Amino acid sequence: MERIDVKNMNIIELENLAKKIRERILDVVSRKGGHLSSTLGAVELIIGMHYVFDVEKDPFIFDVSHQAYAHKLLTGRWEEFETLRQFGGISGYTRPSESKYDYFSAGHSSTSISVAVGVAKAIKLKNEDRIPVVLIGDGAMSAGMVYEALNELGDLKLPVVIILNDNEMSIGRPIGAISKYLTKLKAGRVYQNFKERFKKLLDKAPSDVKYAAKKFEELFSVNGVFFEEMGLEYIGPIDGHNLEEIIEVLKVAKELKKPVIVHAKTIKGKGYKQAEGYYEHWHGVSPFNIKTGEPLKKSTLNATKVFSKKLLELAREDKKIVGVTAAMPSGTGMKELMKEFPERFWDVGIAEQHAVTSMAPLAKEGFIPFVAIYSTFLQRGYDQIIHDVCLDNYPVRFAIDRAGIVGADGETHQGVFDVGYLRILPNITLFAPRDFESLKKAVEFAYKFDKGPIAFRYPRGAFSLEDEIFEAKDYELGKGEVLIDSKDIMLIAYGNGVGKAYEVYNILKDEFDIGLVDLRFVKPFDKELLKNLKAKKWYVISDNAKEGGIAEMLSEFANKENLNVKIESFEYPDKFIPHGDVKSVERLLRVDVDSIVKKIKEDNG
Numbered sequence: 212m213e214r215i216d217v218k219n220m221n222i223i224e225l226e227n228l229a230k231k232i233r234e235r236i237l238d239v240v241s242r243k244g245g246h247l248s249s250t251l252g253a254v255e256l257i258i259g260m261h262y263v264f265d266v267e268k269d270p271f272i273f274d275v276s277h278q279a280y281a282h283k284l285l286t287g288r289w290e291e292f293e294t295l296r297q298f299g300g301i302s303g304y305t306r307p308s309e310s311k312y313d314y315f316s317a318g319h320s321s322t323s324i325s326v327a328v329g330v331a332k333a334i335k336l337k338n339e340d341r342i343p344v345v346l347i348g349d350g351a352m353s354a355g356m357v358y359e360a361l362n363e364l365g366d367l368k369l370p371v372v373i374i375l376n377d378n379e380m381s382i383g384r385p386i387g388a389i390s391k392y393l394t395k396l397k398a399g400r401v402y403q404n405f406k407e408r409f410k411k412l413l414d415k416a417p418s419d420v421k422y423a424a425k426k427f428e429e430l431f432s433v434n435g436v437f438f439e440e441m442g443l444e445y446i447g448p449i450d451g452h453n454l455e456e457i458i459e460v461l462k463v464a465k466e467l468k469k470p471v472i473v474h475a476k477t478i479k480g481k482g483y484k485q486a487e488g489y490y491e492h493w494h495g496v497s498p499f500n501i502k503t504g505e506p507l508k509k510s511t512l513n514a515t516k517v518f519s520k521k522l523l524e525l526a527r528e529d530k531k532i533v534g535v536t537a538a539m540p541s542g543t544g545m546k547e548l549m550k551e552f553p554e555r556f557w558d559v560g561i562a563e564q565h566a567v568t569s570m571a572p573l574a575k576e577g578f579i580p581f582v583a584i585y586s587t588f589l590q591r592g593y594d595q596i597i598h599d600v601c602l603d604n605y606p607v608r609f610a611i612d613r614a615g616i617v618g619a620d621g622e623t624h625q626g627v628f629d630v631g632y633l634r635i636l637p638n639i640t641l642f643a644p645r646d647f648e649s650l651k652k653a654v655e656f657a658y659k660f661d662k663g664p665i666a667f668r669y670p671r672g673a674f675s676l677e678d679e680i681f682e683a684k685d686y687e688l689g690k691g692e693v694l695i696d697s698k699d700i701m702l703i704a705y706g707n708g709v710g711k712a713y714e715v716y717n718i719l720k721d722e723f724d725i726g727l728v729d730l731r732f733v734k735p736f737d738k739e740l741l742k743n744l745k746a747k748k749w750y751v752i753s754d755n756a757k758e759g760g761i762a763e764m765l766s767e768f769a770n771k772e773n774l775n776v777k778i779e780s781f782e783y784p785d786k787f788i789p790h791g792d793v794k795s796v797e798r799l800l801r802v803d804v805d806s807i808v809k810k811i812k813e814d815n816g
């Protein structure tokens with residue numbers, strides 16, 4: 212399907228288009244799952260962008276880009292939208308590799324204004340007639356990167372239009388002073404009209420009236436002062452569902468040829484009554500019944516719930532336990548702890564760097580901090596882990612959720628780098644549970660461990676290994692476990708890799724002398740156990756990137772110790788891993804059970 216040209220449509224036609232887009236989004240997301248309420252709330256703003264700006268030349272930059280489904284539908288992906296977030300289908304985010312109308316990839320939040328500043332510099336250097344337009348949510352405004360970008364933009368005064376899509380929500384409740392400030396701006400509209408009338412009066416008034424009026428303005432003008440002080444023009448708040456108003460204001464913003472913030476108020480979930488105005492649940496959904504809003508599948512036990520429950524148990528017993536999440540209270544299971552102990556567990560908003568650093572002094576002061584962040588978002592806090600936690604060896608506990616392949620979110624969200632990026636840091640201890648029971652033991656071990664920073668990782672959803680196949684033993688620092696011994700082939704697995712290795716073992720056990728080791732710790736790892744293995748063919752199975760991963764680590768060790776072993780890795784190859792269900796993606800990467808079995812048979816046949 213061709214790109215839909217909205218420029219010649221009248222308001223009624225645009226409103227009908229908005230309705231059609233919402234119906235398409237609801238229909239597909241209810242059957243396939245995906246992000247829902249953000250994207251429903253941004254339909255008119257996106258139509259407005261397409262109406263006023265020229266998508267053929269102006270960079271359209273979507274923050275996170277989970278709200279950009281309307282943009283996908285307008286730019287020739289109406290039919291393909293059916294494959295949303297499915298293996299081999301279109302991405303849930305903007306991807307230049309998917310469409311020339313997707314200017315930049317996103318998935319992590321708060322990068323958009325930096326991208327706009329960069330492209331605005333390029334446009335100026337090339338002396339072109341283009342203007343970057345950004346769509347960013349209020350939740351994304353909690354991250355430091357936004358202010359780094361605004362700081363430069365306000366100084367350079369490059370033409371950039373930033374549409375602030377303010378639905379007064381992040382995934383959950385919005386956090387912090389900026390969010391409160393944006394809410395206050397609600398009152399601004401009335402004041403703006405007043406200000407206009409007041410200005411006319413002032414021009415004729417004596418100077419003492421001018422003085423009083425100025426004071427009045429200082430006292431009551433909450434309208435965009437913050438942004439104006441940063442050197443940006445501020446327009447708003449406008450009604451982000453009123454196409455006429457959006458178009459009128461965006462036209463003005465475009466003509467100003469300056470950095471402008473257009474502050475639009477929207478309703479998250481707009482157009483689907485069940486979702487309108489609800490925190491969290493409707494942000495990202497699995498397939499559901501449109502009529503009732505009920506999910507089609509009942510939720511089952513997952514690693515996040517097990518982590519959350521165990522930490523809550525410990526927190527009830529020990530007041531020194533504190534914790535933080537960065538805008539993912541439900542996603543990380545910290546919500547329950549925040550509810551019961553609001554003075555000890557915090558959501559800091561999208562602010563992973565701050566989350567990490569702020570826990571180090573709590574450790575220094577004798578508290579027991581847990582940082583619960585997804586593997587992919589912890590990348591944001593990397594320097595803070597090195598500089599503020601590891602350097603002075605503070606016992607901050609990192610609970611790394613969504614480790615491994617996460618599924619439908621794809622490239623931007625895969626939790627595959629943490630083993631590599633953490634393994635190289637001095638002072639840190641790294642380990643991983645293999646099933647729900649060992650996850651409980653992992654939380655206990657991390658709680659008691661006070662020698663320095665420690666991190667454990669667990670997957671999205673359930674482990675691939677069921678409980679009670681192997682008894683969950685207490686963790687001992689740096690100790691692995693031989694689960695099944697052998698003299699020939701050894702599957703050396705880590706974390707959620709143990710379940711996959713066990714499946715491989717079951718297929719091959721009658722044909723080969725094959726065993727299974729759970730490494731348990733990657734740092735420090737169990738050198739004695741490995742040296743004493745009789746099996747000299749090691750197959751490494753773990754859900755992390757191969758580069759900087761476990762096989763690499765074991766090869767270095769084996770070479771140093773002259774162990775004379777052959778090591779093969781079934782970790783993830785050196786590429787960004789696409790979206791789709793875990794099984795299909797692993798098959799594509801040739802690290803699924805069948806591919807591993809085939810390779811072992813070929814090697815040993």
Ligand SMILES: Cc1ncc(C[n+]2csc(CCOP(=O)(O)OP(=O)(O)O)c2C)c(N)n1
Pocket residue numbers: 249250275277278318319320347348349350351352376378380381382479494537538539561562563588591
């Ligand atoms: C660095 C980072 N941390 C956390 C997230 C998870 N996340 C995705 S969207 C979102 C909420 C964003 O809120 P807002 O910008 O207001 O957009 P809305 O969904 O309300 O439209 C969060 C926390 C992320 N994508 N990137």
Ligand SMILES: CC(=O)[C@@H](O)[C@H](O)COP(=O)(O)O
Pocket residue numbers: 275277318382494495542613617620671
């Ligand atoms: C857009 C974003 O970053 C989040 O909404 C993410 O998709 C959540 O992932 P989970 O579904 O794994 O919590």
Ligand SMILES: [Mg+2]
Pocket residue numbers: 348349350376377378379380381
């Ligand atoms: Mg929001």
